[in-house]
Amino acid sequence: MSISTLNKSRANGISFDSDNMWVELTDGRKLSVPLVYFPRLLNATVSQRNSFIISGGGIGIHWDELDEDINVENLLFGIYDRNMSNELTKQPQNAS
Numbered sequence: 001m002s003i004s005t006l007n008k009s010r011a012n013g014i015s016f017d018s019d020n021m022w023v024e025l026t027d028g029r030k031l032s033v034p035l036v037y038f039p040r041l042l043n044a045t046v047s048q049r050n051s052f053i054i055s056g057g058g059i060g061i062h063w064d065e066l067d068e069d070i071n072v073e074n075l076l077f078g079i080y081d082r083n084m085s086n087e088l089t090k091q092p093q094n095a096s
Contacts, residue, residue, distance in 0.1 A: 010058025011072045016049050023075060026058060037080035040066045 013024035021041060023031040035042040041049055044066055053062045061070045074080075 009072060009076055011054050011061060012058055014052055014054070014061060023061070023072065031075055033075055033080070038068065038070070039081065040068045
């Protein structure tokens with residue numbers, strides 16, 4: 001995928017199932033993103049998840065009540081919630 005293709009990738013719809021956020025792109029692709037990558041969305045109610053705004057002509061998705069902002073281009077690069085990646089990389093501590 002070229003950089004110019006990524007720059008043209010914009011969201012025009014969002015939906016959810018029990019495990020995933022589905023981002024519909026203007027070029028016809030549909031991207032599945034596990035909700036576990038975005039803890040605020042994972043823990044949100046259905047109503048909160050569905051209260052989003054597609055911003056910047058489709059370059060971003062914003063949830064005001066959840067204080068969550070997602071950049072569509074980052075999703076395509078596999079960049080998710082940075083706080084979640086920190087949680088995933090923490091090593092368990094051995095009990096002494």
